[in-house]
Amino acid sequence: MSAQNVTPAPETSKCAADASHSSSSPADEWPSRGVKVYRSLLSIPRTPRFAFGGTIAQFPFPLVGMGMLIGVQHAYGSYGLAGALSAVVALTSAVAGPIIGRLVDNHGQRRVSIPIITIWVLADIAVMVALALRAPIWVLFALSPLLGLYAPFGSMLRARWAVALRGRPQGLNSALSLTSTLEECMWVIGNPLAAFLATSISPLVSLGLAAVLMSVGMWIMLADSTYEPAPQYATRHRSIARQVSRILHRHGDVQDSLVTSPTTDEGDLPTETPQPQPAARQGLWSVAFASMLIIQLAYGAFLSITTLSVVAFSGEQGHQELSGVITACFSAASMIAALTYGAIDWKGELWKRFYIGLIALAVGCSMLVFVHSMWGAAIVMFIAGLAQAPTVVNVNQMIVRMVPSYRFTEGMALCGTMWVVGQSVSSLIGGHLIDAFGAIGGFLTTVGCALAALICAFATFLPIKRAVSGETPANYF
Structure with a gap:
């Protein structure tokens, strides 16, 4: 679905509207490039709170991922088991993600997220206890699905930026780049920190820190509802109430209207000032959106198996503690790359940047099959990483243009779902191949998944191009 068919974002609370209006600047005053872009974004009142709070709430992902991987391997001696547990978590997230996203859109971020995060924190603590006691494997399989139930902080963060930047679409690319920068900073710190804690102290420390950061990040972000999108059920109910009120006024108070109000030249009853009606409900699904979901599946697959293979490769080199580095x-x-990408006012077509980034990322990760040293792996990973954040930003912008705004969180959650399905499949297959053939088995799986992502992307080239060509994010707002 093109951006021209996307309905306007739902109206927010009066507080949010006033804050957005008071912090607005004319479009021609918005900086087009450089560090000033990010300064302008963070100078909007209260945006730093949800920007940094949402990032902190995502910190547990590298901590839990690396902590469980190393913890299970140390306790049970199997990368295959670690991959299987990761697959269970991912599959649970794949099933629950869109449902939670829909609930967030309909009922609000705070009302849905707080109970879900409470369950997640308790499950994380239970996994810590199970690993400490080396509980039977079935206990880990019973607890792992609960770790797949979490609030979509990444999607909620981007939805809040959409509200904060309503009327200033020229800041969207930079806001998404800033979000990706903060998230990548989380991974830069989280991966080596998790590896250090898991190998030098205990995997349990990594899992415990994850529970603390999830709770802190949730409080920082959700305690302030200034830019929280209005729940869709509330918006629909207000619309229905207005329609009922107009009907009652028109039919129930006809006599009063005849006595107290002047008539038109034709003698018709006076009418109210027309009120803007909600745009027609648009469908979520389109060929382009479905195509992006398939690409996300393969994309998530090759990135996930790359991380697992690097951990195994580091172990073979005798330096598993450096896998996080x-x-x-x-x-x-x-x-x-995210900082640089967001500071540039790009003029080229979005679809071209997406394909260039995806090719660079897929080829870069595939080059790991040729490395034979830790230094070589570090260099290849650095070069491939230069294409990661720009590709993620491009994907986010394409989703903004493909899905209706009132189902944005759900659309992003579906993308995350396909991502984790890809992760689960590649972790399950790759984990067993690593057990059988070593790190090279994982690297070959990376090549296969990267090739699948490129085939999917080019097989659906035309629908994707038509969906995003010539459009601007302005239509989202």
Whole structure:
């Protein structure tokens, strides 16, 4: 669905509207490039709170991922089991993600997220206890699905930027780049920190820190509802109430209207000033959106197996404690690229930038099959990482143009779902191949998944191009 068919974002609370209006600047005063772009974004009142709070709330992902991987391998001696547990978490997230996203859109971010995060924190603590006691494997499989139930902070963060930047679409690319930069910074710090804690102290420390950061980030972001999108149910109910009120006024108070109000020249009853009606409900699904979901599946698959393979490769080299540093090279490059990408006022077509980035990322990760040293792995990961954040930003902008705004969180959650499905499949297959053939088995799986992503992308080239060509994010607002 093109951006021209996307309905306007739902109206927010009066507080949000006033804050957005008071902080607005004319479009021609918005900086087009450089660090001033990010300064302008963070100078909007209260945006730093949700920007940094939402990032902190995502910090547990590298901590739990690396902590469980190393913890399970140390306790049970199997990368295959670690991959299987990761697959369970991912598949649960794949099933629950769109449902939670729809609930968030309909009922509000705080009302849905707080109970879900409470369950997640309790499940994380239970997994810590199970690993400490080396509980039967079935206990881990029973607890792992609960770790797949979490609030979509990345989607909620981007939805809040959409509200904060209503009327200033020229800041969208930079806002998404800033979000990706902060998220990559999280991975830069989180991966080596998780590897250090898991190998030098205990995997349980990594999992415990994850529970703390999830709780803190949730409080920072959700305690302020200034830019929280209005729940869709509330918006619909207000619309229905207005329609009922007009009907009652027109039919129930006809006599009063005849006595107290002048008539038109034709003698018709006076009418109210027309009120803007909600745009027609648009469908979520389109060929382009479905195509992006398939690409996301393969994209998530090759990135996930790359991380698992790097951990195994580091172990073969006798430096498993440095596995987090190698993956951090990827995230550091991605963070640098995100800052640079968001500071540039791009004039080229969005679809061209997406394809260039996806090709560079797929080829870069595939080059790991040729490395034979830790230094070589670090260099390849850094080069590949330069394409990561720009590709993620491009995907986010394309989703903004493909889905109706009132189902944005759900659309982003579906993308995340396909991402984690790809992760689960590649972790399951790649984990067993690593057990059987070593790190090279994982790297070959990376090549296969990267090739699948490129085939999917080029097989659906025309629908994607038609959906995003010549459009601007302005239509989203």
